[in-house]
Amino acid sequence: MEADEALLSPLRELGVPEAAARRALALTGNVSAEAAAQLYFGSLETQEQLDGGGCYKMVFVVNTELAMGVGKIAAQVGHAAVGLYQLIQEKSTGRKMICQWDEYGAKKVVVQGSNTAHLMDLQALALSLELPTYLVQDAGRTQVLAGSYTVLAIIGEEEIVNQVTGKLRLLN
Known part of the structure; x- marks a missing residue:
């Protein structure tokens, strides 16, 4: 599933890297920027998975x-x-x-x-x-x-x- 471009901007403003924001939106079914942000900021382990590995x-x-x-x-x-x-x-x-x-x-x-x-x-x-x-x-x-x-x-x-x-x- 592709990320909803309209929901990408609020995540980027929160400091979420673009690739991680796209993955979080896709994983949450583009329900909302808030749901994607909660997934991204939810845990360090989840964040590393969304980031695609080590920083x-x-x-x-x-x-x-x-x-x-x-x-x-x-x-x-x-x-x-x-x-x-x-x-x-x-x-x-x-x-x-x-x-x-x-x-x-x-x-x-x-x-x-x-x-x-x-x-x-x-x-x-x-x-x-x-x-x-x-x-x-x-x-x-x-x-x-x-x-x-x-x-x-x-x-x-x-x-x-x-x-x-x-x-x-x-x-x-």
Whole structure:
């Protein structure tokens, strides 16, 4: 059963991803947006089924040993996001991952890494779990020495990414 387009808008306004909203409407027989919303928000297990599996997220691990300013950190996280996105777009499987990540809210989290060795260890673990990564190496034009590793970006299913970064503290 196809989703009723008129009922889709209220669900999207509630923050329900489009694909999940369509599935919830179809499963409830297009009775109402309220019935679909209750199904979607009813339980985490139901939500994951409607979402079509695990959610994806992108995590940025900032090398706090470098004592970068807020603007520098923002720029380095931007480099990491663009670099990882470009890297993933080169692979057909990566394009699917990016679509799923984007469709379900494009979740991004910024956490603290203690130093360069820590970033390298996290990257090695992520790669062993077959997660795409991108490590930013600074050009050295402003606050840090040329060649400094500033940010590690990782993307993948949230459950797997959490095996790498789940215990790290949010950047404050």
